[in-house]
Amino acid sequence: MEQLLPVINKLQDVFSAIGGDRIDLPQICVIGSQSSGKSSVLEHIVGKDFLPRGSGIVTRRPLVLQLHHIAAPKQGQPQEWGEFLHQPKKIYTDFEKIRQEIAAETERHCGPRGISNNAIRLSVYSPNVLNLTLVDLPGLTKLQFL
Numbered sequence: 106m107e108q109l110l111p112v113i114n115k116l117q118d119v120f121s122a123i124g125g126d127r128i129d130l131p132q133i134c135v136i137g138s139q140s141s142g143k144s145s146v147l148e149h150i151v152g153k154d155f156l157p158r159g160s161g162i163v164t165r166r167p168l169v170l171q172l173h174h175i176a177a178p179k180q181g182q183p184q185e186w187g188e189f190l191h192q193p194k195k196i197y198t199d200f201e202k203i204r205q206e207i208a209a210e211t212e213r214h215c216g217p218r219g220i221s222n223n224a225i226r227l228s229v230y231s232p233n234v235l236n237l238t239l240v241d242l243p244g245l246t247k248l249q250f251l
Contacts, residue, residue: 132169132238139244147241152233153185155200156241157208166211167224168241172234185233190226203227 135143144156144164157163178184187197189206197203207225215221220243
């Protein structure tokens with residue numbers, strides 16, 4: 106099964122890019138009310154601070170986070186890095202830059218206040234993670250009806 110995960114993740118990325126049907130696989134989704142710490146749970150699993158922070162609704166697009174366990178890299182090679190589906194072949198070794206790109210891509214797609222169901226897809230490669238797909242969703246809000 107471990108050998109199939111990279112192939113399945115790649116297929117998921119291709120289907121997402123072309124708008125085709127997805128392969129339904131188990132994923133862990135973090136769901137909760139706005140500002141309840143959903144993104145912090147994911148950061149804790151990954152062991153890195155890389156998600157946008159702020160007050161109010163910060164996560165305005167789903168984030169599909171594919172974790173890839175890799176063998177410990179050789180000296181001089183990056184230990185951990187991230188890649189976005191919307192920026193193929195661009196490698197981020199600075200997780201603060203990942204945070205900035207998530208915020209910028211959200212702004213490009215949604216504007217300053219919008220919310221979208223169009224997911225941002227990020228792969229993180231590290232010797233410190235399990236092969237796992239996590240999904241960070243925008244927070245639930247209460248609406249009062251009169």
